[in-house]
Amino acid sequence: MTAHLGTTPPERRTWRRRHYLMCRPDHFDVVYSINPWMDPKKPVDTSLAVLQWEQLRDLYLSLGHTVDLIPPLPGLPDMVYAANGATVVDGRVLGADFRNHQRRPEGPAYLAWFRENGFTELREPLHVNEGEGDFLVTDSFVLAGYGFRSDARSHLEAQSFFGRPVISLELVDPRYYHLDTALAVLDGDEIMYHPQAFAPASREVLGRLFPDALEVSAADAAVFSLNAVSDGLNVVIPEAAGDLPVHLRERGFRPIGMDMTELLKGGGSVKCCTLEIRH
Ligand code: ARG
Numbered sequence: 001m002t003a004h005l006g007t008t009p010p011e012r013r014t015w016r017r018r019h020y021l022m023c024r025p026d027h028f029d030v031v032y033s034i035n036p037w038m039d040p041k042k043p044v045d046t047s048l049a050v051l052q053w054e055q056l057r058d059l060y061l062s063l064g065h066t067v068d069l070i071p072p073l074p075g076l077p078d079m080v081y082a083a084n085g086a087t088v089v090d091g092r093v094l095g096a097d098f099r100n101h102q103r104r105p106e107g108p109a110y111l112a113w114f115r116e117n118g119f120t121e122l123r124e125p126l127h128v129n130e131g132e133g134d135f136l137v138t139d140s141f142v143l144a145g146y147g148f149r150s151d152a153r154s155h156l157e158a159q160s161f162f163g164r165p166v167i168s169l170e171l172v173d174p175r176y177y178h179l180d181t182a183l184a185v186l187d188g189d190e191i192m193y194h195p196q197a198f199a200p201a202s203r204e205v206l207g208r209l210f211p212d213a214l215e216v217s218a219a220d221a222a223v224f225s226l227n228a229v230s231d232g233l234n235v236v237i238p239e240a241a242g243d244l245p246v247h248l249r250e251r252g253f254r255p256i257g258m259d260m261t262e263l264l265k266g267g268g269s270v271k272c273c274t275l276e277i278r279h
Helices: 046-062 106-116 153-162 200-209 218-222 244-250
Strands: 019-022 066-069 086-089 092-095 135-137 142-146 166-170 183-187 190-193 234-238 254-258
Touching: 019 046, 046 066, 046 234, 046 254, 086 106, 086 135, 086 153, 092 106, 092 153, 135 183, 142 153, 142 183, 153 166, 166 200, 234 244, 244 254
Parallel strands: 019 066, 142 166, 234 254
Antiparallel strands: 086 092, 135 142, 183 190
């Protein structure tokens, strides 16, 4: 982490235009609790959630990315968390199958969107998997979380469908119930993560595969700083992040903080609202 202190940060040349799918939180609310962040007794300001979401979408557009929208469905207050809707690698779409009944109808809705938008290699999932909530793609691997939501059997399913090595990682802290709340891909095979969110053996795996990873503090993890979206240069993070922006700058990234407080009431932030379509 201190390797770049006092020297010029490395230049980032691997920025790429990205293609994202998002879902406007018109029906966002917290009426049930399926993760420790959700408290149905706390009031939710849906129009503020829409405003924060629009700022995130506008930021992606201003950075040169493409943003497609899936129509939000009434009665699905968590549908804004598009990352959970599917996993797309090399144009292949692995559908999601949600653990909790409240979100189950989102799986077919997202898969239908891909079918209607010209994707032909689609797979209806055999095992519970919550899309990019638990599948994160680096250049060499698909990193896959289990322990709270996705069924570990979905990892083999993803490996055969995508033809990429899948690395299973066990999550142990209920606050970090999806992999994308504890780990983010910054660029290529460069990642950042919060070690304490993982079982000891998974920590060891991460240490071996990613010896240069940025390890993120408990304080930064607790404000959802790891729920980040990177295009290889710009790293979009919740604005509540503490030290993380400094460490990202040392590595040559450009951190951009966004106010996502309303969407955090559902247990999601920047990454949760963003599904990446990889062609
Ligand atoms: N309320 C949603 C749930 O618990 C939040 C999902 C957040 N999404 C994510 N990719 N981590 O399922």
